[in-house]
Amino acid sequence: PIVRMEAAIATSYIGTPKAMDALADTTKHPHGGHLAYGMRSALGAATMLPHWQFNHHLTMHNAPLRKFISEFAKNTKIAPDAKYSAQDAQFDTQKNLKVVRITAVKERMLYDITRFEVKAGQPVKLEFINPDATPHNLVIVKPGSGDEVGLAATRMAADPALAKSGQYIPKSDKVLFHTKMVPPIAGETLRFMAPSEPGEYPYICSFPGHWTIMKGVMVVK
Numbered sequence: 001p002i003v004r005m006e007a008a009i010a011t012s013y014i015g016t017p018k019a020m021d022a023l024a025d026t027t028k029h030p031h032g033g034h035l036a037y038g039m040r041s042a043l044g045a046a047t048m049l050p051h052w053q054f055n056h057h058l059t060m061h062n063a064p065l066r067k068f069i070s071e072f073a074k075n076t077k078i079a080p081d082a083k084y085s086a087q088d089a090q091f092d093t094q095k096n097l098k099v100v101r102i103t104a105v106k107e108r109m110l111y112d113i114t115r116f117e118v119k120a121g122q123p124v125k126l127e128f129i130n131p132d133a134t135p136h137n138l139v140i141v142k143p144g145s146g147d148e149v150g151l152a153a154t155r156m157a158a159d160p161a162l163a164k165s166g167q168y169i170p171k172s173d174k175v176l177f178h179t180k181m182v183p184p185i186a187g188e189t190l191r192f193m194a195p196s197e198p199g200e201y202p203y204i205c206s207f208p209g210h211w212t213i214m215k216g217v218m219v220v221k
């Protein structure tokens with residue numbers, strides 16, 4: 001097991017997709033303390049992180065790796081506001097700021113919060129956290145158009161040219177605000193003014209196959 005642990009750590013010095021495959025392979029063998037330690041170090045290394053964080057095909061078909069990433073997530077603090085700017089700071093000083101934090105539920109394709117209220121025209125800071133092994137996003141749409149936007153996103157998945165970016169945001173005036181596709185163990189903060197029109201504004205994850213269950217409602221009062 002010590003040899004395999006060292007092999008796992010060695011992959012992080014190589015840092016290529018091939019090394020990632022080798023590391024992913026180690027998850028398929030029984031792993032005790034030493035190897036687990038090596039894998040944790042290797043997966044967390046800056047050289048390896050992009051290979052699994054942005055490669056959901058790799059994680060999708062490797063249950064042990066997913067489990068490992070989920071363990072890794074437990075020990076990692078996700079900062080949803082990495083791109084915090086002076087403009088953001090300014091936005092956040094508004095007295096009537098509404099702060100909402102929504103987290104993707106691990107291995108469930110769900111948001112932990114499926115309903116929240118804001119006042120019409122209120123400034124909103126929405127922190128979206130993804131501790132899952134799968135990418136997720138959060139797309140707020142016009143009242144009654146959750147299914148329409150979700151279906152349009154699914155259609156994008158069938159078109160290699162449209163799916164290439166991996167973003168799955170349909171060109172539609174029904175889409176009001178959205179995060180990027182947030183990779184595993186990452187987050188993003190949205191800042192926006194709530195619509196002036198009261199109503200129920202759905203939000204969905206537009207990752208193909210998620211939107212039918214991964215959704216919620218922003219109620220504008």
Ligand SMILES: [Cu+2]
Pocket residue numbers: 109135136137205206207210214
């Ligand atoms: Cu999702």
